Amino acid sequence: MDKSGLKILRKDLREVARGVQLAGKRPNEGRLYKMLDTMRTLTGNLNKLADKLNNIIEQKSSNV
Structure with a gap:
């Protein structure tokens, strides 16, 4: 996996984390x-x- 693939994975993780933060506010509303x-x-x-x-x-493990 190259760096661009890891960037995409990190971006997706940030999107999920943001969604969790927003979902945490829903009960108050x-x-x-x-x-x-x-x-x-x-x-x-x-x-x-x-x-x-x-x-x-x-x-990664198969490339080692």
Whole structure:
């Protein structure tokens, strides 16, 4: 994986982190169902990022 791929992974992680921060504000606004939907979406995004990271680790370990 080259540096541009890692940049994309970091960018995606920042987007998920921002989503978690925004979802944390939802209960104060009384928007619990919206928070639930957001958290489910973020969970899916985190699973995709975990798969990407796993692929990166496998590529790095096979190159050693």
